[in-house]
């Protein structure tokens with residue numbers, strides 16, 4: 157009895173130690189409405205894991221946002237995309253809270269931002285602030301919720317970061333949580349026949365359907381799954397807060413072989429530098445080809461995410477002919493768990509064709525180069541997740557372009573960072589057009605570029621097909637509510653729609669009577685506006701706007717108005 161009590165006390169101690177890793181009573185909620193999440197930490201997003209909690213705001217803007225604890229504002233940032241209008245607060249306990257997509261800042265903060273924008277003559281600003289500038293108390297109003305930046309609808313994107321490392325941590329671990337009594341759902345498993353090969357879209361894989369049984373999962377078939385030599389597995393699973401609710405990411409995935417952990421992914425925190433490696437964590441070719449999210453539970457050697465603990469990178473080789481147990485334990489942040497057990501056994505080893513026989517092998521842990529008379533690429537170390545059997549091909553030029561089409565490896569092979577690409581221009585790119593040339597991908601997306609010694613050069617973010625085009629057209633400016641001589645009394649802003657055909661909007665400058673004025677820009681709605689303030693007094697004025705694209709093509713608009 158006494159022994160049992162000691163164990164219970166010890167257990168309670170370890171449990172509270174685990175919970176004490178992050179303070180759970182320190183932060184309040186940033187909104188006063190009932191917390192409900194449209195996005196959770198580590199949700200699977202294009203090219204990144206979601207880095208915070210998305211609080212629903214009833215599809216409306218304008219809910220008051222409060223400081224979640226005492227601290228000081230350490231950074232204010234305005235972006236045309238990304239977080240839009242954002243606030244960062246450093247707290248004395250070593251964490252930073254982040255509030256994004258705000259419609260407006262509280263007055264003192266708004267003044268700081270606007271003064272800075274006028275000083276820099278720039279809408280986009282990133283303002284570092286020190287301890288002595290703007291201090292806040294827990295519960296202070298700091299702004300109003302909105303939909304600015306690359307937000308897909310009104311909500312508050314909220315993060316908690318480790319101030320030192322800037323790594324985002326799941327805010328639910330700090331007690332900012334909602335009810336979740338639903339276990340993660342497991343949809344199926346894939347078997348990858350690796351046999352020493354690097355992962356690529358060429359690896360053969362087999363789908364293993366699963367079924368739920370008494371709250372847990374097993375393979376649909378009772379027969380053991382046959383492995384043909386060294387294998388990897390992949391898991392299709394997600395979590396919900398409520399039945400029929402939004403599908404969210406997972407908190408933890410563990411794979412055991414005969415009761416011993418051979419792979420673990422813990423999505424409690426990650427680094428922003430590594431988040432793009434979600435494309436290595438997932439089976440990227442399957443995601444691109446069929447839209448399914450398969451968590452590969454074997455780790456590619458160039459994957460920089462520090463979320464794994466894996467034996468032999470999670471690759472499994474069975475040493476004997478007997479039947480073994482492969483178990484997945486999948487958890488959400490609330491501690492709900494689902495368990496899947498599979499029977500596996502060794503069969504006849506699969507004969508894979510080693511890819512080193514032909515072509516050029518690019519090593520994941522080295523710099524890699526390729527060039528011929530018409531194309532040059534230079535791939536820095538840290539770009540590839542695995543060794544690749546590099547492929548290059550070219551095709552004749554398409555009408556209206558200025559080079560051949562060059563296929564640089566495969567678009568289904570993800571990369572972690574940009575690499576240098578130079579494409580030789582054909583003779584139709586006359587001297588006059590050279591400064592208007594840029595590289596475009598097969599989907600028509602402009603990649604930028606500079607003409608140099610017969611080539612157009614730029615940094616590109618993916619493998620795929622590229623060629624040269626020119627942008628000679630100036631951006632379009634469409635006035636929404638102003639024309640020459642307009643009486644603007646009682647109107648709060650001058651509004652425009654702006655668009656560019658290819659290279660994209662590079663800059664915009666608005667002036668009133670020759671003085672720079674703040675133009676605010678919302679990229680997703682192509683809307684540009686100037687909000688009148690005390691800087692413009694009643695009377696007659698001249699407004700001018702100049703919009704330039706990334707290839708230097710320029711449009712202007714001019715109108716007099718009275719206020």
Ligand SMILES: [Zn+2]
Nearest residue numbers: 195209210313
């Ligand atoms: Zn978000």
